[in-house]
Amino acid sequence: MLKRILLVAVLALCFACSAFAAEAKNPVLVLETSQGNVKVELFEKQAPITVKNFLEYAKSGFYDGTIFHRVIPSFMIQGGGFNKEMIPKATRAPIKNEANNGLKNDRGTLAMARTGMVDSATAQFFINVVNNNYLNHNPAGGAGSFGYAVFGKVLEGMDVVDKIAGTPTGVVNGMPNVPVTPVVIKSVKILK
Structure with missing residues (x-):
């Protein structure tokens, strides 16, 4: 009887460990900025095209030295496309919009x-500062309501x-909402 109890306990522990390992497979990155670090998790299962695209830009060093060029309080911060001189960086081809992945x-x-084109995203991304429900995919909304593809979340550094x-x-x-003092993305490092 004791052997059965131990076997059940070991199997339960193994199951719990494997479930944790399955959840822990998402890529985790650190955005090192001039204002501090932001640790993020990317949702590979829900947004595989978008995550692959972001990781390719990160691995190539594309984001290093770019800035958060559009900052709107109570909305979002956007970056990943311009250098400190506000010169846009050359990007790869646009990707398919995965806003219909269920993420908000x-x-x-x-x-x-x-x-305004649905499948036009390249390298630029934003972090939502509030819940922006009107940016979500709305299949009943008709043209113009496809939404913006969520592909990750902040794990640490929301204060940043x-x-x-x-x-x-x-x-x-001629571009509004640009920080007076550039907020630089020094690097985007993949932790796992």
Whole structure:
């Protein structure tokens, strides 16, 4: 009887460990910024195309030296496309929009920035500072309501995101909401 109890306990422990390992497979990265570090988890299962795209940009060093160029308090902070001189970086081809993946543009989530065209996202991303429900996929909404693809969330450093969101902004090269003092993404490091 004791052997059975021990066997059940060991099997339960193994199951718990394997369930934890399955959850822990998501890529985790650190965005080192001039305002502090932000640790993020990417949702590979729900947004495989978007996560692959983001990881390729991160591995190549593309994000190093880019800035958060669009900062709007009580909305979001957007970066990953311009250098400190507000010169856009050359990107790869746009990717398919995965906004219909069930993930919501809630506070602390990462989503891909895009133009008015649904499948136009390249390298730029944003971090939601509040719940932005109107950015979610809305299949009943018709044209223009496809949404913005959420592909990750902040694990640590939301205080840094809030600090960036509170940065004084102005107009630079005709573009509004640009931080007066550049908020630099020094590096994006993949931890696992």
